[in-house]
Amino acid sequence: MRNEMIFNESLKYMPGGVNSPVRAFKGLNINPPVLKKGKGQFVYDEDGKKYVDYVGAWGPMILGHCDEEVLEFVKQTLENSIAFGAPTELELKLASLVCETIGVDMIRFVNSGTEATMSAVRLARGYTNRSLIVKFMGCYHGHYDGFLVSAGSGVLTQGIPGSSGVPLDSIKNTIIAEYNDIEGIKKIFESYGDDIACVLVEPIAGNMGVVPSKREFLMELRRLCTNYGAILIFDEVMTGFRVAYKGAREIYGVEADIVTLGKIIGGGLPCGAYAGRREIMENLSPIGPVYQAGTMSGNPVVMAAGYATLKKIYDSKKSFYDRLEKTGLLLEESLRKVLNKKGLPHVINRAGSMLTVFFTTQDRVENYSHAKKCNINIYNKFAEEMIKMGNYVSPSQFEALFISIKHTEEDIEKFVEDLDKINF
Ligand SMILES: Cc1ncc(COP(=O)(O)O)c(C=O)c1O
Numbered sequence: 545m546r547n548e549m550i551f552n553e554s555l556k557y558m559p560g561g562v563n564s565p566v567r568a569f570k571g572l573n574i575n576p577p578v579l580k581k582g583k584g585q586f587v588y589d590e591d592g593k594k595y596v597d598y599v600g601a602w603g604p605m606i607l608g609h610c611d612e613e614v615l616e617f618v619k620q621t622l623e624n625s626i627a628f629g630a631p632t633e634l635e636l637k638l639a640s641l642v643c644e645t646i647g648v649d650m651i652r653f654v655n656s657g658t659e660a661t662m663s664a665v666r667l668a669r670g671y672t673n674r675s676l677i678v679k680f681m682g683c684y685h686g687h688y689d690g691f692l693v694s695a696g697s698g699v700l701t702q703g704i705p706g707s708s709g710v711p712l713d714s715i716k717n718t719i720i721a722e723y724n725d726i727e728g729i730k731k732i733f734e735s736y737g738d739d740i741a742c743v744l745v746e747p748i749a750g751n752m753g754v755v756p757s758k759r760e761f762l763m764e765l766r767r768l769c770t771n772y773g774a775i776l777i778f779d780e781v782m783t784g785f786r787v788a789y790k791g792a793r794e795i796y797g798v799e800a801d802i803v804t805l806g807k808i809i810g811g812g813l814p815c816g817a818y819a820g821r822r823e824i825m826e827n828l829s830p831i832g833p834v835y836q837a838g839t840m841s842g843n844p845v846v847m848a849a850g851y852a853t854l855k856k857i858y859d860s861k862k863s864f865y866d867r868l869e870k871t872g873l874l875l876e877e878s879l880r881k882v883l884n885k886k887g888l889p890h891v892i893n894r895a896g897s898m899l900t901v902f903f904t905t906q907d908r909v910e911n912y913s914h915a916k917k918c919n920i921n922i923y924n925k926f927a928e929e930m931i932k933m934g935n936y937v938s939p940s941q942f943e944a945l946f947i948s949i950k951h952t953e954e955d956i957e958k959f960v961e962d963l964d965k966i967n968f
Pocket residue numbers: 656657658659661684685686687746750751779780781782806807816
């Protein structure tokens with residue numbers, strides 16, 4: 545079996561056999577499939593097994609794998625350019641498209657979501673001349689030292705409070721708050737408000753499983769940041785172009801001062817970005833005093849993939865998100881029907897094409913404490929069996945399941961038929 549052979553060999557050369565911990569399927573009794581090919585909503589492993597893909601490279605593949613138009617534009621670009629480390633028209637094309645369509649003045653491209661959030665926080669600190677940042681339990685903003693406290697995603701999956709190797713000095717300016725807790729954040733501002741540089745939040749969390757915020761919570765964050773002169777950063781690395789074209793800002797009607805982007809903006813190639821008002825963004829070097837740089841930032845091939853992806857979504861905006869909503873709703877309702885039939889208590893949280901099923905007797909999952917109380921063993925059994933039957937779902941409850949524009953009713957039918965076969 546090539547899957548097994550390659551993965552076992554990988555264990556020798558890469559820690560855990562992977563380049564990002566969530567890929568290692570910790571907690572499941574199966575090895576991760578070693579993937580070879582993706583087309584549309586499907587991925588294929590090294591043994592030729594086909595899966596309906598609900599991971600979508602952890603979010604970017606909203607058009608499905610290897611979309612023809614994206615591929616064509618990337619190929620054309622590759623004929624002339626791999627990297628320059630110089631201005632290109634392609635980065636202008638993507639920058640102007642994003643700024644004009646999501647309503648921000650200026651953008652800076654980087655190479656990952658981590659770089660985007662880390663740099664956005666530096667910019668907020670430089671702009672306000674303050675040090676404290678507020679982050680919420682269960683939210684994940686990448687692996688920058690200052691964010692690795694009560695973080696979501698792989699940190700939660702491994703059940704660790706943070707990360708070894710992070711000096712206390714690096715997190716002493718990070719204040720941790722409970723997600724969706726309005727009274728809690730008010731108290732934090734009452735105590736530290738004048739020293740808070742920024743509040744960093746996933747407006748729809750996807751890294752403790754999907755946990756949407758309450759509108760009043762986001763409105764309170766907006767009010768507090770405005771009143772105390774702090775910067776509100778929406779981390780839309782996952783939700784940008786995913787839950788709506790303008791991300792969660794469009795859904796909630798609440799504005800951030802800086803928005804961080806990643807995943808879809810690079811069309812599946814390594815990319816991140818942070819964007820906001822001119823008055824804030826012009827504090828970045830070379831105009832302003834906040835330094836941030838990158839040899840590969842704005843790479844032409846990445847810009848081409850991002851531009852082709854976003855242009856395609858933007859041109860079919862309404863029907864695009866309507867279709868994702870329809871498929872998402874179908875999955876949610878079908879899932880609920882089967883789990884009710886089986887008598888398995890659960891909560892399903894969904895934001896358009898992002899969804900998590902929590903196995904729990906609680907009636908809602910609204911924060912980190914709720915998410916941690918869910919039955920992880922049942923989730924792991926669900927994930928393991930579904931993957932074995934060719935539904936490539938997230939191997940952890942503390943992640944989202946993603947639907948692409950290519951997923952069909954037949955895919956959802958297969959999903960629920962397979963789920964029905966599992967003996968929990
Ligand atoms: C909300 C959010 N922010 C930041 C990141 C970090 O992005 P990256 O993995 O590209 O560094 C992720 C995903 O990992 C994310 O989901």
